[in-house]
Amino acid sequence: MKKNYDVIVIGAGNGGLAAALAVLNKGKTCLVLEKHNLPGGFATSFVRGRFEFEASLHEFNGIGTKEEPGSCGVLFNALGVSDKIDWVPLHEAYRLISLEENIDVTVPLGKEKVIALGDKLCEGGSKYMKDFLELAGSISDAMTYLGECHGKPDPNVMKTKYINYMTTCSYSFKEVMDKLNYPSIIRKVLTGYWSYLGAKEDDMSFVHLANMINSYFTKGACVPTLRSHGLSLAFEERIHELGGDIYFNSKVAKILTDETGHVSGVKLVNGQEYYTRHVIANCSPHNVFSTMLDKKAIPERALKLTNYRKFAGRGFTVFLGLNKSPKELGINEHSYFIYSSSDNIKVYKEMGKLPHTAGQATVCLNNALPDCSPKGTTILYITTLFTEDAWSKVSEKDYVKMKNQMAEGLIKQFEDALHINLHDHIEELAIASPVTYAHYCLHPQGVIYGYYSQYNDGLMYRIQMVNEDAYVPGLRIGGGYGERLDGFPSSYKSGANEGARTLGDIAKEGK
Amino acid sequence: MFTKNGPNEDVKRTLSMLDVRRKLIDDTPAKELPKTYAVNQLADALHPGFIKATIKEIKPCSKNSKVITLSAKKFPYFRAGQYVTISVKINGKVVTRPYSIMSSPNDALMGKLELGVQTAGYVSTYLTTQAKVGETVLVSEPIGDFHHDSIRDEDTIYALAGGSGITPFVSMIKAIIEGSENFKLVILYGVKSKADLMLDITKIKDDRIKIIPVYSDEKVEGAENGFLTKELIKKYLPEKASIFMCGANLMYQFVKKELAALQFDLHQIRSETNCAVDQKIDNPREFNLIVHMRDEVYQIKAKENESLLVAMERAGLAAPSRCRGGHCGFCHSRLIKGSYVAPKEYEHRRLADFKFKYIHPCSTYPSSDMEIDVPPVDELKEF
Numbered sequence: 001m002k003k004n005y006d007v008i009v010i011g012a013g014n015g016g017l018a019a020a021l022a023v024l025n026k027g028k029t030c031l032v033l034e035k036h037n038l039p040g041g042f043a044t045s046f047v048r049g050r051f052e053f054e055a056s057l058h059e060f061n062g063i064g065t066k067e068e069p070g071s072c073g074v075l076f077n078a079l080g081v082s083d084k085i086d087w088v089p090l091h092e093a094y095r096l097i098s099l100e101e102n103i104d105v106t107v108p109l110g111k112e113k114v115i116a117l118g119d120k121l122c123e124g125g126s127k128y129m130k131d132f133l134e135l136a137g138s139i140s141d142a143m144t145y146l147g148e149c150h151g152k153p154d155p156n157v158m159k160t161k162y163i164n165y166m167t168t169c170s171y172s173f174k175e176v177m178d179k180l181n182y183p184s185i186i187r188k189v190l191t192g193y194w195s196y197l198g199a200k201e202d203d204m205s206f207v208h209l210a211n212m213i214n215s216y217f218t219k220g221a222c223v224p225t226l227r228s229h230g231l232s233l234a235f236e237e238r239i240h241e242l243g244g245d246i247y248f249n250s251k252v253a254k255i256l257t258d259e260t261g262h263v264s265g266v267k268l269v270n271g272q273e274y275y276t277r278h279v280i281a282n283c284s285p286h287n288v289f290s291t292m293l294d295k296k297a298i299p300e301r302a303l304k305l306t307n308y309r310k311f312a313g314r315g316f317t318v319f320l321g322l323n324k325s326p327k328e329l330g331i332n333e334h335s336y337f338i339y340s341s342s343d344n345i346k347v348y349k350e351m352g353k354l355p356h357t358a359g360q361a362t363v364c365l366n367n368a369l370p371d372c373s374p375k376g377t378t379i380l381y382i383t384t385l386f387t388e389d390a391w392s393k394v395s396e397k398d399y400v401k402m403k404n405q406m407a408e409g410l411i412k413q414f415e416d417a418l419h420i421n422l423h424d425h426i427e428e429l430a431i432a433s434p435v436t437y438a439h440y441c442l443h444p445q446g447v448i449y450g451y452y453s454q455y456n457d458g459l460m461y462r463i464q465m466v467n468e469d470a471y472v473p474g475l476r477i478g479g480g481y482g483e484r485l486d487g488f489p490s491s492y493k494s495g496a497n498e499g500a501r502t503l504g505d506i507a508k509e510g511k
Numbered sequence: 512m513f514t515k516n517g518p519n520e521d522v523k524r525t526l527s528m529l530d531v532r533r534k535l536i537d538d539t540p541a542k543e544l545p546k547t548y549a550v551n552q553l554a555d556a557l558h559p560g561f562i563k564a565t566i567k568e569i570k571p572c573s574k575n576s577k578v579i580t581l582s583a584k585k586f587p588y589f590r591a592g593q594y595v596t597i598s599v600k601i602n603g604k605v606v607t608r609p610y611s612i613m614s615s616p617n618d619a620l621m622g623k624l625e626l627g628v629q630t631a632g633y634v635s636t637y638l639t640t641q642a643k644v645g646e647t648v649l650v651s652e653p654i655g656d657f658h659h660d661s662i663r664d665e666d667t668i669y670a671l672a673g674g675s676g677i678t679p680f681v682s683m684i685k686a687i688i689e690g691s692e693n694f695k696l697v698i699l700y701g702v703k704s705k706a707d708l709m710l711d712i713t714k715i716k717d718d719r720i721k722i723i724p725v726y727s728d729e730k731v732e733g734a735e736n737g738f739l740t741k742e743l744i745k746k747y748l749p750e751k752a753s754i755f756m757c758g759a760n761l762m763y764q765f766v767k768k769e770l771a772a773l774q775f776d777l778h779q780i781r782s783e784t785n786c787a788v789d790q791k792i793d794n795p796r797e798f799n800l801i802v803h804m805r806d807e808v809y810q811i812k813a814k815e816n817e818s819l820l821v822a823m824e825r826a827g828l829a830a831p832s833r834c835r836g837g838h839c840g841f842c843h844s845r846l847i848k849g850s851y852v853a854p855k856e857y858e859h860r861r862l863a864d865f866k867f868k869y870i871h872p873c874s875t876y877p878s879s880d881m882e883i884d885v886p887p888v889d890e891l892k893e894f
Binding site: 003037038045046047048049050052084135159163164166167168169170171175176179180226227229230232233234236237245247248249250269270272286289290291300301303304305306307308314323389391392393394395396397399400404407408411423426427428429430434435436438439442444445446456457460461464465 | 512513514515518521522524525527528529531532533535536537539540541542543544545546548549550551553554555556557558587588590616620656660661662663691776778779805806831838840841843845859860861862863864866867869886887888889893
């Protein structure tokens, strides 16, 4: 019976799975412990009647193609999972509907197409699109360079070649866009993706959102053919191939530490113990530093940092299995952003209330994968956020009523925005609320986006301070709460990075 | 090149970013973090996993069934029509079966849960003939989507019930009367005879509920007789209703044919899944089954005609068991080696499960020696 491992990973979410493969690929032994009976965390699917619903993924950016892999494609190659996953590319970025201003624009994918769209939006619009993509592109290049030199860039290169990064990095999206002073319709159309990061533009770091917009528009996006459950099982298969262990229904209660405060193992809820000097936790630091570590093993600075942070959006999703085809229903795109207003500061505030119809990000999976449900049917899922802990006042008895009231509003908003009827065609329905996300993944308050991108806790702050932010020797924390914030590519990358750092920690011990 | 306050000032700001954040962290008090949150507590209240309960009462319900009343401090509030699993120890081995809840959601909050159990299978017969008042059992949280939904369903449910398939509808009746659910219910209730009725129809006086018993083996004056035929279904069909069906598989086969003849789209009919039963095989072979549960490895026997879950329960393993009909996914397990039969009527696996070789042991039958990796359920072991 094996009880000792080089590394133990807590949580088989995207970050945990990537972290495990990062260390297993370098010949270390690794055990992954997951509380649920499936890998993936949010990256999963579920079956209702004749529909298999994707639980969370809208679109995956950064895979690229076999010939020209994107940043996540490169990572998947390195981890050894690329051959296990098939992807289908998307054709448009999103259809953006802003109700207050009557905006309804479908944004294509591909640099030239996005630039061409500009002139259709306003006079001279293409020039602004081009300018923005050039600025954002130069920032993406800078971030690639920073990654390649492991955070130790040549200051002169930064101040010459990557000057745009240096001049924008400390500013919010709003500050930079105000200064750029583009025509309002251009700015509104460019900002559609903001809700994927869940931060309003006066908090959201410019380089983060600009890099993301650039990456989607110029490199495209895709979805896996077998739902994100297929991604998670591909990772699990690879873990087994490399001799790793992964145990389900295995909730970790405690991270054990020795008398020096160094990690020494973990203890499951059932009392079983497994030993290691290196734990990578793919869960929220709020959980780690409140219940999983002994008080004496928690450095004061870790408490300060964790208290400093703010929770990001709590999730809410309505899953619909409809008994008509997308064409019959009048749903022609894959991704929709429907906002009550283009003013995302206002929308963000509205999203604090329960119920709200401030906005939604909606996917019709059939428009990417025509065969994802039986002929003549449609899978549609509507997602929104709660920017406050709005569900904390809901009682056990009122829970279903509140869930349905909230879902009704979102369904109606989609129907009204597209002038179509969904209601008469609902064959299967599932609703995930913050309570659901809290139940399955234990996230505080049902948060799905990790820590909020506060003005001073954005992407570049976190990446540069990642070693400084690790306080317990032998413990690394990655995933959606990590350095790269939330999202599929981000959580895989942050997990793999924590894996690499753990390998560094192990190497140092050997000396 | 972009600049906001002049390149020098912008770059300076970028270079001092981290000091700003360091100071913000320094200035934050090192308070103890909350151990839980209201939303997480609600999640725990609705999904406690397993609940230790006591059998409080066993009383006759119909000729062939009993009502088992379970008691605990509190059961989760549920949606009328849902089921729980109950785990009992028979001959020293823990076995688990699903039963529809027959009591109301409000009762659950008061710590009362009723199950209507017909003397039929292994566990049901134990519960109706051998179980004792005061016995401790393990009850799961309520599960399943066989319930009314205000968005998905019409305001009326047209229930087609056969035999003990009435139990989820009894819960719905109680929920409507107590006000925890709000819809109308028309029930076509097929039973053999009056003695088989699992509820006293004469006692239900509510405009929103209509029950039409249909007796198959007994001629009852002034009542409907025979089976749930298309004529009968049509006769009582409400103007606009969602059709819910609960009963034995044989009944489903019969009623589906009748509904098809009435031009119903069968996909729009909701039926509660039944447990996967033993396969009919003459002289079934016996195979070796290796089961991994975390770092434990068990070598057990598995019969060709019995599901892998039955084999594991027989061997006393703490195997996951919920719907036992292949659709809830609770027993999702990895196939390491061997071949199997998975009957189509219980096939609800995810697409990726086929590619990466995962099975639902509750509805999977061995056709060779097999090796599988199963998530253990510690609660069953400790129970």
